[in-house]
Amino acid sequence: MSGTARTATAATSVALFMAGMGWAAVPLYDLFCRVTGYGGTTGVAAADSDRILEQTVRIRFDASRARDFPWEFRPMERTMEVRIGETALAFYEAYNPTDEPIAGVASYNVTPYAAGRYFMKIHCFCFEYQVLQPGERVQMPVSFYVDPDMVGDREARGVRQITLSYTFHPADMPAEEHASLGGAAAD
Secondary structure (H helix, E strand, O other), X not given: OOHHHHHHHHHHHHHHHHHHHHHHHHHHHHHHHHHHOHHHOOEEOOOOOOOOOOOEEEEEEEEEEOOOOOOEEEEOOOEEEEEOXXXXXXXXXXXXXXXXXXEEEEEEEEXXXXXXXXXXXXXXXXXXXXXXXXXXXXXXXXXXXXXXXXXXXXXXXXXXXXXXXXXXXXXXXXXXXXXXOOOOOOO
């Protein structure tokens, strides 16, 4: 193989590698955040914690919407004091003031970021799309606990308040919902 052919092969290999890494970057970053709690990404638990400590932490609830997203969205309670390891239940309220069904999905994070890996959601409205009919108002639950392992983490053990933030964004109408509306909903 000539020098030019080797250079072309190497350049093509590098370009393909870079394209593959670009494609994989988002899912790999998402996986990294879920495993480490980086950037305030929360954990997901299949069941309640097996230990409850006497130490408490204040949970602050925050709600926002993407620009031009028409729903009204707010936490039902602004704060809640919970024992570390105790399963708690909070509600957010969403209202669709428009005259058409609208689908949305919530993104979320926790601050301070050091607490993200210890904030464990058991059930959450944010795990799936939400569709609100015209004029519909709903209360959406999130059950969670703060993992007792947080008190042993040197970066997180001093955390006394955790803020759980949700932002609703527009989403394409899920196919089954679109079909049940007779295809009348805007995508």
